[in-house]
Amino acid sequence: MATLVRPMPRAAASTLPRPSGDTGIWSWITTIDHKRIGILYGATAFLLFLVGGIEALIMRLQLATPNGQVVDADTFNQLFTMHGTTMIFLVIMPLSVAFFNYVVPLQIGARDVAFPRMNALSYWIFLAGAIFINLGWLIGQAPDAGWFGYANLTEKPYAMGLNTDFWLLGLQILGIASILGSLNFFVTIVNLRAPGMRMMRMPVFCWMTMVTNILMLLAFPVITVALTLLLFDRFFGTHFYVPEGGGDPQLWVHLFWVFGHPEVYILILPAMGIVSQVLPTFSRKPLFGTPFVIYSGIAIAFLSFGVWAHHMFAQGLGPTADSAFALSTMAIAVPTGVKIFNWIGTMYKGHLHFTTPMLFSIGFIFLFIIGGLSGVMHASPPADLQQNNTYFIVAHFHYVLFGGAIMGLFSGIYYWYPKVIGRVMDETLGKWHFWLNMIAMNLTFFPMHWTGLDGMPRRIYTYPEGMGWDAYNMADTIGAFLIAASVLIFIYNAVHSMRHGRVAGNDPWDGRTLEWSIPSPPPHYNFVEIPTVHAMDDWWHTKYGAAGHEGATAPIPAPPAMAGGSVDVHEHGHEEHHEVHIHMPDPSYFPIVVAIGMFIAALGMITNFWVCLPGVLIMMAGIYAWSFEPVNAPAPPGSAEVHHAPTTPTPQTPVAAH
């Protein structure tokens, strides 16, 4: 049923009267509502997607023709470093986190995450890190040692500028944000599921979120240590990665990829979760072999810690290590293949509805298979030695990260946009976006397989005539600009549909999971009454009874209503003016205070160590004030508002632990 529909997603919060205000810039700065934080994450990540995309376009202009003159070699180094760093740490990860934030509490039937203020803290620290790592552009010293930052290239005699300092401090800050966020989501999924939602009744997207967060919890400390050692090398004269001092550059490579390989699954698993929600919805039958999809996600996560050295075949680890890592790498293709078969099995004999999110999910499967196959190719050390450091590798990981992760995330954007905004995105424009994106993506990245096999190295800023690479590179460049055009269509569609899209109602897609049982956009408190869950895909089960039961595999035809609006069945009881017993936590100023302190401290590291002092003091003051942010606290700095007192006396603080 169509309920609240307003142009901006913040609308629904106003149903809960609170002293601290629900509108205006301060309500966003102090928000601890998981939905608003999700929107902040999504908007920030999308802006950075445009930044990373522009970096890519400049590189493609430079490489369009032989002996390109658009940028010089130094700038090109900065461009490819920041393109990789941005797309991985500032786009795909936070865009996934945006979905964790918005969708997971709704899917598990919770009113918020377990630690709402810590959630806000993750966002603000992420933003601080994102700004910090891009500051280098302002002084022409953006990071330039590659997103992998191999030692020696990042060490003092070879990298004297601030480039690497921006990179390593920025990544440290982002790492803190990731760890805080993943702690929060792990606890949320473990502890805040609605009654009856056993683990195996949980939507697959939540499962993949949990697996991703476990990976982040275990992988990010490793990069933290690797970066800390680099920081000591650069700032305090140790020699961890400097051979002249007895250190070992190889150690960086090991530590980096012990983190870095789980990281690629951190990037792809959320997209796999999204696809696992979209395909059953538009095939109108359950996800085929759901437990297998879940267990294979866990298997991928487990194996991902045992494959890192396949990034190091060219470094001479010896035949034993090479063979072991080749085998484990090929083994990880098995659970991935299981998932692909399950997705195809879901569509088999389904009543397929080719909506835009469905198209993007199918595109995901198609492109991910190509990227996966080339991945299995360089799992073999002899083949890898040929392909290593060529455009073949670039083609491979753009098929899995752009064709995989980004297509999956776009699928999620089209799928959940009606829930967030209250209106459905325009289907015609959406299909234009999809088909243009699909064609352009293949035009850009498929020729890279050939140039790569023909020996064109990665990361070169130009190449001579007569190598036979000219036409392929021109095709890559044209494709890249067509991708940009498709993104422009998407932006127009997203902005236009905010006001002019079809009104979504609660359940525009006739969905399967709990988020479709509540209004779009959801009220501040999400659920008037926390639902009790009786089955996997509980909302579907509620609507269709026995025919939609867990065991049923036959598709259920769409009701006639689906084309025009929502399915009108009884809801999980949303009524207005029912908020008496719902107690939501209040906004807080301290998350952003802590993040600002951290930002200043990091600035101090690259300017003057004395600047660190106020930064650390602000941070500690923020943490302390947060810890004791109590009943009837005096208003925090910069505000005249008095915090609305919770009913329980509590010196609580989730984060005092840190």
Next chain:
Amino acid sequence: MAAEVVPNPAVAGERTSTGLNHRKVLMWTFLGSECMFFGSLISNFQVQRGRSLNGPYPDQVINIPFTSVSTFALLMSSLMMVLALAAIQRNDVRSMKIWLLACAFLGTLFLGGQFFEFTQFVAEKGLKLSTNIFGGSFFVLTGFHGTHVTIGVIWLISLYFAAARGKITQKDSLSVELAGLYWHFVDIVWVAIFTIVYLLGT
């Protein structure tokens, strides 16, 4: 609703899927993540073992009897922590405050020992961060552990003052328990570091 404002599972209105308090699950998860952090630092120490190009070498600087004493102090502080938690669980705030202070004192004693050790290494034995690989990996590993102990001591003292103002009673025993979990973890990490760096390292 859920629990973000309610620290105690006994308080009506909180329901968690596992029956465990959010903060407790958070602390255990955080400690799991910390294992990877210290695991990586210890791996670094092990990988870099014996790679110093010049002295002083470990057996020239490390003083096992001295560090055994400070290790003993840290181990005993865990006992104090256990007693503090036991005290608050039977609502004996006065004893809890004593045990908390004792725990913080022993932790500070350990930190004092580490401070003395560091200054002695630097001033008398000429081992600095940048002297050789051993210096770098030793100071970074033990320094990060010391930072964790420092945070723990600050936490314990904060709890003490909160208790002194009457803000910690039996129903808040979880706040003490969480500090205890952290404290025991840091203690256990030291057992690993003491074994690897000191006992096996010389």
